Amino acid sequence: MVMSLQTVPDLDLESALKALASERRLLILAWLKDVETNFPPQEHGDPVEHGACNNFIGDKLGVSQPAVSRHMKVLEDADLVISSRRKGWVYYRRNEAALASLATRISEI
Template identity: 45%
Template sequence: MNTYSDQDFESMAQALSALSHDNRLRIVHWLAKPEQHFPPQVDGDLVSDGVCVGFITEKIGLKQPTVTNHMKVLQEAGLVKSKRIKNWVFYKLQEDRLRHLLESVHVLTGSKHST
């Protein structure tokens, strides 16, 4: 039996809220397999450094401030981390955090799952 603190519930709710927007969910999907969704970058490795915000902006077709705001929400929820390389910010999915979140939801709902 798992016991969750109020802080655990707040953290899960923040992450689930971050994922509740279609554009953010789309970005998380792309970041999960960056080599399948983005071309090679001049600066920064897609897998180890993350994806340049410019590539995300171009692919999703939104203005950069809007994408930056979406990325901030995902970062505050602990779902992505950022890294500055030269003049650009690169974003990488925090796969362990996402996996833990999904497993916690399964436990909360009593769902059976396979990993």
């Protein structure tokens, strides 16, 4: 797949908007802006490089683990976060390129 430096052409506007249209998921994205501040220290997975792990997000969100899993799947399916698996944990970080592209697309609505 080819993409330019500025945009993420195959970003699905409607699914991205649906993913954002949730207070909990907006919270998660806000927390992921500063993983070191918003989450406890992690043994594996650098907070800046890999993000925060599913488990910690769930603790902070105050919902069950399956609920977090699904929220993160919605965000990942919409390409707004990127996951990486390390030593049994799943870490999520923001997809800044897609988020920037989404903002541009919305400015054209």
